[in-house]
Amino acid sequence: MNKAKQFGETVEGYNIPVLNEREIRASAGILFVFLFISWMLIIFKENFILIKYFNLIFLTDFIIRVFINPKFSPSLIVGRLIVSRQNPEYVGAVQKKFAWTIGLVLATIMFFLMVVVNSYSFITGIICLICLTFLFFESVFGICLGCIFYHWFNKEKTQHCPGEICDLKARQEIQKTSFLQIGIVIGFLVYVLATAYLFNNGFSEKPTDLWIMVKSVLSI
Numbered sequence: 001m002n003k004a005k006q007f008g009e010t011v012e013g014y015n016i017p018v019l020n021e022r023e024i025r026a027s028a029g030i031l032f033v034f035l036f037i038s039w040m041l042i043i044f045k046e047n048f049i050l051i052k053y054f055n056l057i058f059l060t061d062f063i064i065r066v067f068i069n070p071k072f073s074p075s076l077i078v079g080r081l082i083v084s085r086q087n088p089e090y091v092g093a094v095q096k097k098f099a100w101t102i103g104l105v106l107a108t109i110m111f112f113l114m115v116v117v118n119s120y121s122f123i124t125g126i127i128c129l130i131c132l133t134f135l136f137f138e139s140v141f142g143i144c145l146g147c148i149f150y151h152w153f154n155k156e157k158t159q160h161c162p163g164e165i166c167d168l169k170a171r172q173e174i175q176k177t178s179f180l181q182i183g184i185v186i187g188f189l190v191y192v193l194a195t196a197y198l199f200n201n202g203f204s205e206k207p208t209d210l211w212i213m214v215k216s217v218l219s220i
Contacts, residue, residue: 007070008093018090019070021142026079029139031058032132039128042120051128052115058131059107065100091144091161095154099134099146106131 008017035058038051065073070093106127113124137143147161 007097009071011090014090017093019093019096020080020083021089021091022083022086023076023079024091024096025139025142026082027073027075028135030075030078031061032135032139035128035132035135039132048114048120055107055110055114059104059111062100062104062107066097066104070096091147095147095150095161096144098150098154099144102146102149103131103134 008019011018034050034054038054041047041050061073061075064070065076070076110124110127113119113121134145137145144161151161
């Protein structure tokens with residue numbers, strides 16, 4: 001097979017092409033930040049310029065990933081540079097291709113509606129939210145939602161999932177959650193809600209410039 005066109009890397013000890021999950025997560029984090037900023041500009045300033053540029057870049061990046069080779073994807077190259085000192089975490093390439101194909105389809109729809117037609121609607125809003133969710137879960141939790149969908153549609157056993165979640169096994173002791181820990185989380189949520197209720201008026205006040213406060217104290 002031509003290595004330039006091969007999807008994934010050939011690594012000793014793995015019987016299928018694999019990718020480095022660490023650089024994928026780094027790339028997802030970078031894309032998430034720019035998409036989130038673009039979304040905030042739309043919500044608070046009704047500014048669509050950044051989301052149009054981002055959509056074009058996102059679409060191009062995923063075309064390279066799916067149709068050419070992930071190793072030539074600009075965002076994955078940057079991700080590789082960022083995590084180059086970390087040991088690779090190998091995951092199956094085939095499920096990643098399925099997940100990225102979903103991203104490519106969503107980006108194509110967004111490009112047509114927002115850039116070509118120059119429109120916005122609940123459809124583009126939902127697609128943005130879906131992409132944010134996918135990127136957030138990948139970068140923060142290391143959970144590839146598209147890979148999970150691949151597991152649903154593929155009858156054969158999926159190999160080398162992120163965190164080996166496709167291998168059924170008993171959780172280790174350090175992974176188990178006690179009722180006490182669940183209670184702490186619930187108690188913390190109650191604490192947050194109570195704090196928001198009791199201190200909302202004070203927290204809503206606009207802060208004063210620290211140096212103005214210092215000058216007023218010194219002038220007394």
